[in-house]
Amino acid sequence: MNETTVAEVRAELAALDDPKIRAVNEKHGDDHGVNLTALRAVAKRLKIQPELARELWATEDTAARLLSILISRPKAFDATELDAMLRDSRTPKVHDWLVNYVVKKNPHVEQLRLAWFADPDPVVASAGWALTTDRVAKKPDGLDLTALLDLIEAQMKDAPDRLQWAMNHCLAQIGIEHPDHRTRAIDIGERLKVLEDYPTPPNCTSPFAPTWIAEMVRRKGA
Incomplete structure (x- = not known):
């Protein structure tokens, strides 16, 4: 996947950002305003795309990282990668999703x-x-x-x-x-x-x- 695709996905996520949802999430330490049902719908459309997932993760944007987790292939990561990702996951929702949706399914x-x-x-x-x-x-x-x-x-x-x-x-x-x-x-x-x-x-x-x-x-x- 190229940068244009990443840019398109990020633009879609930006369009979904709701200030009211962001305000609620920020009280819990999560800096994004995307409805999670809408986020899951985007992930369902994109399906599993490991390379796009890695590029979205690299943006460091919380909504992009949540989407990255949903379209990643959990078994494709080695232990060193997951350790680095976990240590870089400082918002609670990214941390929780990474553990529950990726790490638990990893060998x-x-x-x-x-x-x-x-x-x-x-x-x-x-x-x-x-x-x-x-x-x-x-x-x-x-x-x-x-x-x-x-x-x-x-x-x-x-x-x-x-x-x-x-x-x-x-x-x-x-x-x-x-x-x-x-x-x-x-x-x-x-x-x-x-x-x-x-x-x-x-x-x-x-x-x-x-x-x-x-x-x-x-x-x-x-």
Whole structure:
């Protein structure tokens, strides 16, 4: 794909930019104003285009990077590329989509999980915790859940926001999926009180781990 094509796509994204959506997104640290349903429609039309995806990523524009993720081929990236991309993903939506739509589908996912989990950069570490949470739910064999709970108990209370959120999600997932660790997970949540007062819309489940665990266990009948 040539630069003209990239320019055309960026022009289309610019035309979709809505100041009201941008204002809402900026409150969450995301500097774009494109409706995500509209963005997905553009991606559906473009289909998978790895080269165009790389060029869009290189623009450093948030909307372009979100589109890049949607039209990329996850298995085409090597671990070094994904590590660099993750470290360059400073807006929450790009970070989350890269982890969930690309890294989780990449053959190097476990290597990256281990590398990121203990990274001194809390945003990078939050990606390691997100991948660990995915394993807690889907492939727990080989994970030391007791050690994870030890780390959460010791570090979550004072962790930076995005890392704290990722650790809290892991805590809740351990409590939901692993009955043998449920009582301790709930106890940790109750003592640390992380996200206890988080504003939760009606009909949504609170991210406060004890409430989250209880509600999901109730739904699963577990």
